[in-house]
Amino acid sequence: MSTYNDARLRQVNDRPEQFAGRYVLYWSQMYRRLSHNHALDYALSRAVALNRPLVVYEGLRLDYPWASARHHQFILQGMADNAGRARAIGINYWPFVETPDNRAAGLLRKLAADACLIVTDDFPAFIAPRQTAAVALRSPARVVAVDGNSIVPLCLLGPAVSAAAHLRPRIHKAFTEAWQHRACAEPVFSKVTSGTIDPPFTLWAPANIEEFVAGLPIDQSVRPVAELTGGATAARTKLDVFRKERLRGYAEKRSAPCPPEEGHSSELSAHLHYGHVSIEEIIARVLGRWSPDKLNLACRGKREGYYSDDLDVNSFLDEAITWRDVGFQWHWHRAADTRSLESALPTWAMKTLDAHAADRREHLYALEQFESADTHDSLWNAAQTELVKTGRVQNYLRMLWGKKILEWTESPGEAYRIMVHLNNKYAVDGRDPNSYTGILWCFGLFDRPWAPERPVYGTVRYMSSDNTGRKFKLAGYLEYVRGLSGPGTGRKSLF
Numbered sequence: 001m002s003t004y005n006d007a008r009l010r011q012v013n014d015r016p017e018q019f020a021g022r023y024v025l026y027w028s029q030m031y032r033r034l035s036h037n038h039a040l041d042y043a044l045s046r047a048v049a050l051n052r053p054l055v056v057y058e059g060l061r062l063d064y065p066w067a068s069a070r071h072h073q074f075i076l077q078g079m080a081d082n083a084g085r086a087r088a089i090g091i092n093y094w095p096f097v098e099t100p101d102n103r104a105a106g107l108l109r110k111l112a113a114d115a116c117l118i119v120t121d122d123f124p125a126f127i128a129p130r131q132t133a134a135v136a137l138r139s140p141a142r143v144v145a146v147d148g149n150s151i152v153p154l155c156l157l158g159p160a161v162s163a164a165a166h167l168r169p170r171i172h173k174a175f176t177e178a179w180q181h182r183a184c185a186e187p188v189f190s191k192v193t194s195g196t197i198d199p200p201f202t203l204w205a206p207a208n209i210e211e212f213v214a215g216l217p218i219d220q221s222v223r224p225v226a227e228l229t230g231g232a233t234a235a236r237t238k239l240d241v242f243r244k245e246r247l248r249g250y251a252e253k254r255s256a257p258c259p260p261e262e263g264h265s266s267e268l269s270a271h272l273h274y275g276h277v278s279i280e281e282i283i284a285r286v287l288g289r290w291s292p293d294k295l296n297l298a299c300r301g302k303r304e305g306y307y308s309d310d311l312d313v314n315s316f317l318d319e320a321i322t323w324r325d326v327g328f329q330w331h332w333h334r335a336a337d338t339r340s341l342e343s344a345l346p347t348w349a350m351k352t353l354d355a356h357a358a359d360r361r362e363h364l365y366a367l368e369q370f371e372s373a374d375t376h377d378s379l380w381n382a383a384q385t386e387l388v389k390t391g392r393v394q395n396y397l398r399m400l401w402g403k404k405i406l407e408w409t410e411s412p413g414e415a416y417r418i419m420v421h422l423n424n425k426y427a428v429d430g431r432d433p434n435s436y437t438g439i440l441w442c443f444g445l446f447d448r449p450w451a452p453e454r455p456v457y458g459t460v461r462y463m464s465s466d467n468t469g470r471k472f473k474l475a476g477y478l479e480y481v482r483g484l485s486g487p488g489t490g491r492k493s494l495f
């Protein structure tokens, strides 16, 4: 019998389920959590049908792009959390962490050989699509990728859009039904699905994560962020703080650059990116006591008023649902073609940037100068410093940060490479669909032409530090960045 959530399933190879297999394998590639997880639910339902134990495999290699102490520590904190949770509910959770003496090569193939079925996350960006395809090619068992990316399954959102305004009405229309088919908050395991299976490798055992990470051959210059802890428990705590202390005022103040304790945004993007918390759980907690009969149908398709008449709640949901989905849906349809601006941008944007490619740049910087926050612009330097030291930048400044790299680089193509590199190297939420679409927005994606035509930008929307200074009070923010401790950008005097 087919169900609504079958829309989330994509069979990646044409192999059958292997009845001789010993277990059903959930390869937790991107959505690294043990609840509110559509892929886990599907794997569990197949384990029940096949009368086999479920194995949850979560791996961490040394060689992923931009591998660093910062990303590693955040992921490992999540794995330690999952290990504790798995022990409590009594399931086969197999964490593997690669070290120079304990290599990952061939491991998934070994796990696949004994599996009836492999289930994984259908994440549409970074290395996930390639990894899934490679495993599917070699696995004797069926591989099914599950789209647990958003509330509405991405394949139900229609053709690719060129603006958030086009996607919003489709999400609004599909929301009620999708909401009724959310993933399980507490998946139920039975004696069979929890039946013990011996792993073919030594399971990673969390000890002192910081010390362990410090000994690995990864980029140690990108330091872990002390204030940022990975894992479902930390994500839920952050969500609670957001609901109780920061949500009030979100609509008006979320963009204002300020010290974190005065901020109104959720700071959940890194947790969302690594799947430590699901978007469904976030939205459910923010809505509180709510049911779809509260939807205001008169506001369907509009930015304001549809989910709630509370301005802050509605504004948060529009970012976390519409804007987040815009990035995922774009990747879904383009098979993550983010290699160059030519392949990613709408024609009008590429044309106008090309027409201004040879314009004289008033300031020109190389990657090293950007990276060490060594430009003439103190606000830009502050944003870059915040990124390097804390792994995040507020949304409004992030837009300015990107726009200025476009303006101060030899060509748009070079600016794109620099932005992708710096964002994905330092931002803990980097390497996400929204990393690429956020960056590409700076070049005109999901936007429209803006007059007047300017040097370098052409008709791509322009932003300036002076205007930002007029729009927001920046003294507190600049003071906060000046006070950030930890390894610096390499620049002697900041700003």
Ligand SMILES: Cc1cc2nc3c(=O)[nH]c(=O)nc-3n(C[C@H](O)[C@H](O)[C@H](O)COP(=O)(O)OP(=O)(O)OC[C@H]3O[C@@H](n4cnc5c(N)ncnc54)[C@H](O)[C@@H]3O)c2cc1C
Pocket (backbone or CB within 6 Å): 254, 264, 265, 266, 267, 268, 269, 270, 272, 273, 319, 320, 321, 323, 324, 325, 327, 393, 394, 395, 398, 399, 402, 423, 427, 429, 430, 431, 432, 434, 435, 436, 438, 439, 441, 442
């Ligand atoms: C140059 C540039 C680079 C970006 N890189 C990333 C990135 O690497 N990873 C990433 O997740 N986002 C990225 N964004 C989008 C946005 O800046 C972040 O999602 C947001 O700032 C995260 O902070 P928050 O969790 O406190 O957001 P909140 O305001 O609390 O919003 C809640 C959630 O909604 C989603 N969201 C909010 N704003 C946006 C937006 N403008 N676009 C898409 N989704 C949004 C995020 O999932 C976010 O966690 C980028 C934007 C720009 C302009």
